[in-house]
Amino acid sequence: MAPPLVLDIDGTLTKPAGGLDPRAFEALPAWDAPIVLATGKAFPYPVALCHFLAIPELVVAEHGGVVYADDEVRVTVDSERPKAAARAFVERGGDLGWGGADTVNRWRETEVAINLDADERLLRDVAAEFDLDLVDTGYAYHLKTPGVEKGDGLRSVASVLGVDPAEFVAVGDSENDVSTFEAVGESFAVANADERARAAADHVTEGAHMDGTLEVLAALR
Numbered sequence: 701m702a703p704p705l706v707l708d709i710d711g712t713l714t715k716p717a718g719g720l721d722p723r724a725f726e727a728l729p730a731w732d733a734p735i736v737l738a739t740g741k742a743f744p745y746p747v748a749l750c751h752f753l754a755i756p757e758l759v760v761a762e763h764g765g766v767v768y769a770d771d772e773v774r775v776t777v778d779s780e781r782p783k784a785a786a787r788a789f790v791e792r793g794g795d796l797g798w799g800g801a802d803t804v805n806r807w808r809e810t811e812v813a814i815n816l817d818a819d820e821r822l823l824r825d826v827a828a829e830f831d832l833d834l835v836d837t838g839y840a841y842h843l844k845t846p847g848v849e850k851g852d853g854l855r856s857v858a859s860v861l862g863v864d865p866a867e868f869v870a871v872g873d874s875e876n877d878v879s880t881f882e883a884v885g886e887s888f889a890v891a892n893a894d895e896r897a898r899a900a901a902d903h904v905t906e907g908a909h910m911d912g913t914l915e916v917l918a919a920l921r
């Protein structure tokens with residue numbers, strides 16, 4: 701039987717140049733076990749992805765800040781400190797880098813994401829001052845509350861599903877997937893993964909991005 705999966709989005713289900721790999725639309729709905737999307741993105745993005753893939757909505761968003769399974773949404777931490785830190789960053793001349801509409805943060809409930817073009821030094825100073833983590837996913841920086849991790853979100857979803865987290869297989873590409881890798885029975889970093897993800901994973905795939913993820917699915921089936 702196919703194992704339940706916990707999949708990262710950016711770098712794992714996407715094309716090398718960005719954008720969802722269209723092969724996800726075949727492979728994920730056909731998977732014969734639960735699939736949890738565990739991402740740093742704001743809550744509406746993975747929900748929308750489940751919707752358009754036509755798979756059940758099982759979501760760990762904002763690194764575990766928002767967890768959604770079985771008709772229950774749990775916001776696990778407030779956004780006060782990350783927002784105060786982001787304000788301080790902007791007051792000192794920093795730019796979040798998403799333009800006026802800022803659809804990256806508009807619906808974000810527990811953390812703040814910043815464009816990779818931002819002043820990293822200033823961002824690290826502000827993160828330290830406000831006692832926050834600064835996570836670099838390879839797609840954005842995130843100012844987040846320490847202790848909020850995708851891995852804990854996965855444990856919550858697994859508990860709602862009545863499945864042992866150790867039964868899950870995880871695929872991811874960056875430092876924000878390390879906690880997921882630690883929570884599950886078997887973990888794969890795709891070939892494009894950063895050093896921390898590669899070091900934490902049980903295996904590193906041959907292929908990069910969605911090629912690597914499809915390689916895992918083929919091996920598990």
Ligand SMILES: O=C(O)COP(=O)(O)O
Nearest residue numbers: 709710739740741837840
């Ligand atoms: O939102 C990001 O920066 C990265 O998202 P991911 O966790 O799905 O890779």
Ligand SMILES: [Mg+2]
Nearest residue numbers: 708710711873
């Ligand atoms: Mg990723």
